[in-house]
Amino acid sequence: MSLLERFDTLDPEVIRNPYPYFAEMREKAPLFWIERLQAHAVSRYEDATYILKNPALFSSVDIRIAGKLPKDRSSLELGSVSNLLSSDPPIHTRLRGLVSRAFVPKRISEMEPRVRELSKGLVAEMTAQGEFDLMDGLGTPLPVTIIAEMLGVEPSRRRDFKLWSDSLIEAGSEIIRDGKASEKNIRLGQEMLAYMTEIAEKRRREPRSDLISMLVQGGEGAEPLTPKEVNSFAILLLAAGNETTTNLIGNSLVSLIRNPEAYEWLRRDPSIAACAAVCEETLRYDSPVLGLTRRTTQEVELSGGKVPADSTLVVLVASANHDARKFPNPERFDPQRDTTGLLSFGHGIHFCLGAPLSRLEAPVALQELTARAPRLGFAQRQPERIDYGMSFFLRGPRSLWLRKN
């Protein structure tokens, strides 16, 4: 029986290792109908880039997943406010213009000393124990603390911030599985909204040097965001920026431990450039984001056939990154390869705004970890089958028990 006959986005086997399924899609069914999501999966590099480059044909607005529109899927009542991710030009162009100032490379590179200090502290504390959970000790707290500091969240609310971030992701999976978010996650979402509204109000009255102040104030020729837009953006940063970077840190360690040659290469030269190369290859080889969604605005032709207007596409960027037509010998993890063109941060107008931040955080974290614990292996308590949670769209270990060798 073909692997694809039993493909299901909720199957633990698929979630644990979707790559053999993707390989079969690329070869035999480049346009593959996913029943559970009521969507066509697109798996080849050429189709993926074509779709992401053409927002007029492939919209980010009102995408149905499992037949449901975002307003039916949302556990948070934001009215009709669009965020960056779920808007098309011209709304997207305006919003992106307003918020992109906060993420320009210069501003991000100025954060290096803080990212390093935080990573150093977390690594020291974590590796003081013989065995430790990398996700709990470093992968999770690093990005969530940095984004909380950027936004200007009070330190006392940092734990809540992480809770809210997790509940957003969990609610997304619940909606696909059960048709609605759980009471708990709806309550956490409402709690977060109330808190963010309060912060935005405070910063409007008494601005500081944080991101929320910048957004509510406008300035440098930019108009201020409305309170709902600020909320919506803060939520997007939480959802888009935390788990993804956490996953990247986790996936890079899994890749290194399973590929001793690459790990040895890094140990011989643990420079920041080498750490960055490992992170780039991890992005390609084991992408933190598996798929992006789009809606066709008219009938289109892709490899594998025609797709009617108003259909949902799942652009499998993780599969595109393994397309041998673009990346030769794609199943080999090789930090020295050319990864130009990888699609893990998307492509085109929605290209990840936080990419420079993750490209700062993950290599610094890896460098600090390698300096203190250069030879890590899986701890005995780490099950051979890593737990990847239940989300098909985001991929990274829930916990990763390591020990110093």
Ligand code: HEM
């Ligand atoms: C957009 C991946 C980290 C903020 C995206 C997109 C991808 C992505 C694939 C495009 C979505 C689409 O086209 O539909 C990742 C990965 C990350 C990461 C793999 C880490 C390894 C971050 C961080 C932040 C962030 C740290 C912010 C702090 C955003 C925002 C967008 C976005 C705001 C929307 C941009 C737009 O629509 O114009 N990200 N992301 N991301 N990401 Fe990231």
